[in-house]
Amino acid sequence: MGSASLARLHGLFAVYKPPGLKWLHLRDTVEMQLLKGLNAGKPPAPEQRVRFLLGPVEDGEEKQLTLKATSVPTLTNHRLVCGPEFLRLKIGVGHRLDTRSSGVLVLGVGHGRRLLMDMYDAHLTKDYTVRGLLGKATDDFCEDGRLVEKTTYDHVTREKLDRILAVIQGSHQKALVMYSNLDLQSQEAYEMAVRGMIRPMSKSPMLITGIRCLNFSPPEFLLEVQCMHETQQQLRKLVHEIGLELKTTAVCMQVRRTRDGFFTLDDALLRTQWNLQSIQDAIRAAAPRVAEQLEKNLRPRFNNQQLSSSDHPGDDSKSPGSTLRLESYSGH
Known part of the structure; x- marks a missing residue:
C-alpha cells in the first residue's frame, strides 16, 4: 500500500506560503506530513511460515507431547520490529x-x-x-x-x-x-x-x-x-x-x-x-x-x-x- 501511494507522489504541486514562514520550514513540514500519511497506511498481511511446535496429544488415558506442524506469521518485516517503512522523501x-x-x-x-x-x-x-x-x-x-x-x-x-x-x-x-x-x-x-x-x-x-x-x-x-x-x-x-x-x-x-x-x-x-x-x-x-x-x-x-x-x-x-x-x- 505504501509503495503504491509513493508512486502517485511523483510530480509537481503548489502550496500557499503564508507570510512569516521560511520556505525551508515549509518544505520540512510538507515532508513530515507526507511521511506520516505514507507510514499510516494499513500494512500488508504478514507472511506465514511453518513451524513445528509441541502440543498435547491424547492417547487413551495418557496425554503426551508431540511436534505438530503449525502456520505462524513471521515478524521480521513487522512495523514494530523494523520501524517505519518511509523515513525520507526527496x-x-x-x-x-x-x-x-x-x-x-x-x-x-x-x-x-x-x-x-x-x-x-x-x-x-x-x-x-x-x-x-x-x-x-x-x-x-x-x-x-x-x-x-x-x-x-x-x-x-x-x-x-x-x-x-x-x-x-x-x-x-x-x-x-x-x-x-x-x-x-x-x-x-x-x-x-x-x-x-x-x-x-x-x-x-x-x-x-x-x-x-x-x-x-x-x-x-x-x-x-x-x-x-x-x-x-x-x-x-x-x-x-x-x-x-x-x-x-x-x-x-x-x-x-x-x-x-x-x-x-x-x-x-x-x-x-x-x-x-x-x-x-x-x-x-x-x-x-x-x-x-x-x-x-x-x-x-x-x-x-x-x-x-x-x-x-x-x-x-x-x-x-x-x-x-x-x-x-x-x-x-
Missing part, C-alpha cells in the same frame, strides 16, 4: 519566497524535481501583487524597517503614478528583447513576439513584462507586477524607487505571489491541505497541464538557439540605466 522547491513574502510556491516530489529544472529553463513569468505606502522611507524598504525619512505625498495622483509605471514597463520590454538574443528580422522571432513567447536566453537582471496600478487610495497603493528573474527584495526596492520618482518616499507593505508559471492561487494548497491525499490529488490534476505547458514553452527555446547572434549581451551600457531601469534591479 522534495524540491521551485522559485523561492523569502520569509516576509506569501503566495504560490511550487514543490516537486521524486521525479518532479527534474520538472522544476524544466520550469527554470523555460524562464516563465510570475505575477505579484505589491502593496506600497507613501510618505515613509526605511533602511530595508519594508514598512517595519528602521525609519529613515518621512515626506508629504499630497501632490501624488493616480495619473502621475500611471506615467511612472508606463516608463518602467517600456524600458524593461526593450531590455527583454535585448536579453533574448533574437534576430528580430526573422519570421520565427516575429511569431514568438506575437504570442508573447520572448524569453531571455540565460540569466539576466529582473525583467518586468507588465506593471499596473490596481488600487490607489493615498497613502496606500496596490500594484500588479508580471516579471521574471526577480527577488522579493528587488520588488520592495522597486516600490522605494517609484516613490522617489514621484518626488516623495514609499515603503513596501506586502509582496504576494499570485502566479508562478502555470500554477495560480487556485492551485495552491492551504496549510490544512498539506496531507498525503490532497497532495496526490493535486499532482494528478496538474500533471497534464504541466506536460503541455513545458512542451509549449521549452520547444521555442530549443529552436531559438539557431537564431541567437551571441551568447549574452556584451555591453551592459546599452541597458536602460536610471532609477527606473534595468541596471538598478540587477540580480537573479
Whole structure:
C-alpha cells in the first residue's frame, strides 16, 4: 500500500506560503506530513511460515507431547520490529519566497524535481501583487524597517503614478528583447513576439513584462507586477524607487505571489491541505497541464538557439540605466 501511494507522489504541486514562514520550514513540514500519511497506511498481511511446535496429544488415558506442524506469521518485516517503512522523501522547491513574502510556491516530489529544472529553463513569468505606502522611507524598504525619512505625498495622483509605471514597463520590454538574443528580422522571432513567447536566453537582471496600478487610495497603493528573474527584495526596492520618482518616499507593505508559471492561487494548497491525499490529488490534476505547458514553452527555446547572434549581451551600457531601469534591479 505504501509503495503504491509513493508512486502517485511523483510530480509537481503548489502550496500557499503564508507570510512569516521560511520556505525551508515549509518544505520540512510538507515532508513530515507526507511521511506520516505514507507510514499510516494499513500494512500488508504478514507472511506465514511453518513451524513445528509441541502440543498435547491424547492417547487413551495418557496425554503426551508431540511436534505438530503449525502456520505462524513471521515478524521480521513487522512495523514494530523494523520501524517505519518511509523515513525520507526527496522534495524540491521551485522559485523561492523569502520569509516576509506569501503566495504560490511550487514543490516537486521524486521525479518532479527534474520538472522544476524544466520550469527554470523555460524562464516563465510570475505575477505579484505589491502593496506600497507613501510618505515613509526605511533602511530595508519594508514598512517595519528602521525609519529613515518621512515626506508629504499630497501632490501624488493616480495619473502621475500611471506615467511612472508606463516608463518602467517600456524600458524593461526593450531590455527583454535585448536579453533574448533574437534576430528580430526573422519570421520565427516575429511569431514568438506575437504570442508573447520572448524569453531571455540565460540569466539576466529582473525583467518586468507588465506593471499596473490596481488600487490607489493615498497613502496606500496596490500594484500588479508580471516579471521574471526577480527577488522579493528587488520588488520592495522597486516600490522605494517609484516613490522617489514621484518626488516623495514609499515603503513596501506586502509582496504576494499570485502566479508562478502555470500554477495560480487556485492551485495552491492551504496549510490544512498539506496531507498525503490532497497532495496526490493535486499532482494528478496538474500533471497534464504541466506536460503541455513545458512542451509549449521549452520547444521555442530549443529552436531559438539557431537564431541567437551571441551568447549574452556584451555591453551592459546599452541597458536602460536610471532609477527606473534595468541596471538598478540587477540580480537573479
